[in-house]
Amino acid sequence: MNNDRKAQYTFGMVGLGTMGRNLLLNMADNGFAVTGYDKSEKMLQIFEEEGKKHNLKGFSEIEDFVQSLQTPRTIILLVPAGAIVDSVILELQPLLDEGDIIIDSGNSHFTDTSRRAIELKEKGIHFFGMGISGGEEGARFGPSMMPGGDKKAYSVVKKMLEAVSAKVNDEPCVTYIGPGASGHFVKMTHNGIEYAIMQLLAETYEILKNGLDYDNNQIQAVFEKWNNGRLKSFLMEITKDVFLFKDVKTGNLLVDEIKDEAKSKGTGKWTSQVAMDIETPIPTIDAAVSSRNLSKLKKLRVELAEAFPAAEKINATKDFINDLEEAFYFAMASAYAQGMHLLWQASIQYEYELNLAEIAKIWRGGCIIRAEFLEDIYQAYKKQPELQHLYEDTSIQKKINQSLKGTRNVVCSAIQAGLAIPAYAASLTYFDTLKTSRMPSNLTQAQRDFFGAHTFERIDSEGIFHADWNKQNL
Numbered sequence: 001m002n003n004d005r006k007a008q009y010t011f012g013m014v015g016l017g018t019m020g021r022n023l024l025l026n027m028a029d030n031g032f033a034v035t036g037y038d039k040s041e042k043m044l045q046i047f048e049e050e051g052k053k054h055n056l057k058g059f060s061e062i063e064d065f066v067q068s069l070q071t072p073r074t075i076i077l078l079v080p081a082g083a084i085v086d087s088v089i090l091e092l093q094p095l096l097d098e099g100d101i102i103i104d105s106g107n108s109h110f111t112d113t114s115r116r117a118i119e120l121k122e123k124g125i126h127f128f129g130m131g132i133s134g135g136e137e138g139a140r141f142g143p144s145m146m147p148g149g150d151k152k153a154y155s156v157v158k159k160m161l162e163a164v165s166a167k168v169n170d171e172p173c174v175t176y177i178g179p180g181a182s183g184h185f186v187k188m189t190h191n192g193i194e195y196a197i198m199q200l201l202a203e204t205y206e207i208l209k210n211g212l213d214y215d216n217n218q219i220q221a222v223f224e225k226w227n228n229g230r231l232k233s234f235l236m237e238i239t240k241d242v243f244l245f246k247d248v249k250t251g252n253l254l255v256d257e258i259k260d261e262a263k264s265k266g267t268g269k270w271t272s273q274v275a276m277d278i279e280t281p282i283p284t285i286d287a288a289v290s291s292r293n294l295s296k297l298k299k300l301r302v303e304l305a306e307a308f309p310a311a312e313k314i315n316a317t318k319d320f321i322n323d324l325e326e327a328f329y330f331a332m333a334s335a336y337a338q339g340m341h342l343l344w345q346a347s348i349q350y351e352y353e354l355n356l357a358e359i360a361k362i363w364r365g366g367c368i369i370r371a372e373f374l375e376d377i378y379q380a381y382k383k384q385p386e387l388q389h390l391y392e393d394t395s396i397q398k399k400i401n402q403s404l405k406g407t408r409n410v411v412c413s414a415i416q417a418g419l420a421i422p423a424y425a426a427s428l429t430y431f432d433t434l435k436t437s438r439m440p441s442n443l444t445q446a447q448r449d450f451f452g453a454h455t456f457e458r459i460d461s462e463g464i465f466h467a468d469w470n471k472q473n474l
């Protein structure tokens with residue numbers, strides 16, 4: 001039951017950590033009556049301190065928090081994904097009424113979101129999953145958001161989400177994504193692309209540092225220059241800044257003092273797993289996930305570095321840095337194209353009714369993968385909403401053709417030198433495979449039929465065939 005006298009807030013947030021606290025402050029800045037709940041007293045204190053100008057108060061008791069919300073209640077969750085989301089829902093459930101709305105904005109697995117939506121629907125509670133991206137800064141001043149699920153529930157929060165989101169050309173970086181867990185699926189794919197672009201930047205660093213012997217100033221200058229051109233993006237921008245940041249302890253650049261073992265929370269891995277499940281190739285993203293795992297094999301890598309020859313310097317041609325810019329453009333385009341293709345396939349598989357143009361549009365600002373290139377992707381899908389693959393767009397084709405020569409030079413040179421560039425190489429072979437009208441997979445089919453009678457199809461007649469391969473006494 002709601003006590004109307006106390007019910008003064010329109011939106012409530014569970015979890016006042018990095019994302020929840022900043023999104024709530026953003027909502028307060030935009031004039032919404034908000035409050036929050038967190039188990040941690042420390043988080044509540046920080047929230048109230050940072051929300052001083054709005055006189056914001058948080059709750060440490062969940063009952064008080066729920067009672068403070070106007071009905072139907074709208075509660076956003078920004079707690080760590082997994083079991084904690086279920087335990088928060090379990091705590092909230094007996095305190096809620098029919099028609100209340102729970103929005104899970106953490107990086108939850110989309111299958112968990114589907115399950116939770118079904119469970120809560122039975123109790124008359126609207127539940128939807130909403131991916132959010134932009135980190136601390138984005139949450140505070142304008143994130144990109146990907147809400148999916150119950151459309152009626154979305155209409156309750158639409159205005160608020162549009163107000164707090166990032167804007168590009170005055171257009172909000174939020175849109176209704178689609179039914180079911182589509183919001184979390186799209187956010188997961190966003191993170192898969194994020195992994196791929198980060199890996200490409202790391203491989204570029206490897207080429208510059210170990211292939212060309214560039215020092216940190218030279219490396220910084222390359223990223224800085226690229227960020228002033230067509231490769232401009234949030235990840236390029238922070239990378240050029242990383243190469244300026246000094247470690248207070250040693251006086252060296254901090255990046256040189258950080259262990260070469262990359263951690264992950266799982267969204268990249270989920271993207272690869274799901275892509276395998278629905279048979280959609282995303283090799284650049286897969287390479288990025290594998291590279292993080294390879295980085296964790298530090299002891300083995302150190303041992304094997306003693307046993308095998310080290311990488312050599314690249315025998316660089318005069319225009320090598322231009323070629324590298326082209327290679328980055330090419331591989332970046334490949335990574336985004338793979339992510340968009342995964343969304344295209346998922347939309348069919350899970351009946352998400354995704355509008356790929358709208359998704360590219362809301363990724364242009366606020367999120368971690370925002371980039372100049374997203375405008376090209378947006379235009380491509382706007383022109384042809386049914387496009388299966390970004391490579392089918394003629395203006396993208398033109399740019400890819402122009403960057404091919406440089407890309408091949410960079411990939412061949414780096415591989416020849418013995419440098420590890422799995423994401424660059426995967427991007428190129430993905431492209432080369434996709435533009436092969438007759439792949440050598442006829443041989444694979446012949447082998448399968450030879451050893452296991454798995455059958456094959458013929459090019460000259462319909463049907464399923466099997467050959468008695470041993471009969472010809474080969």
Ligand SMILES: NC(=O)C1=CN([C@@H]2O[C@H](COP(=O)(O)OP(=O)(O)OC[C@H]3O[C@@H](n4cnc5c(N)ncnc54)[C@H](OP(=O)(O)O)[C@@H]3O)[C@@H](O)[C@H]2O)C=CC1
Pocket residue numbers: 014015016017018019020037038039040043078079080081084087088105106107108132133134135136265
């Ligand atoms: N950080 C980022 O850049 C981004 C994060 N996300 C996602 O957003 C979600 C939140 O991330 P983030 O803000 O970084 O995480 P934080 O750990 O900074 O914040 C989570 C908050 O939730 C609190 N909490 C944990 N369990 C409960 C509970 N049962 N009841 C109430 N509060 C609880 C935590 O308190 P305590 O610390 O005491 O446990 C903490 O204050 C995650 O799913 C994350 O993957 C999405 C986009 C970007």
Ligand SMILES: O=C(CO)[C@H](O)[C@H](O)COP(=O)(O)O
Pocket residue numbers: 107132133134135191194263264265266267268368
């Ligand atoms: O969602 C995000 C940005 O959009 C997170 O920053 C991302 O989950 C970080 O992932 P990981 O810890 O696996 O590198």
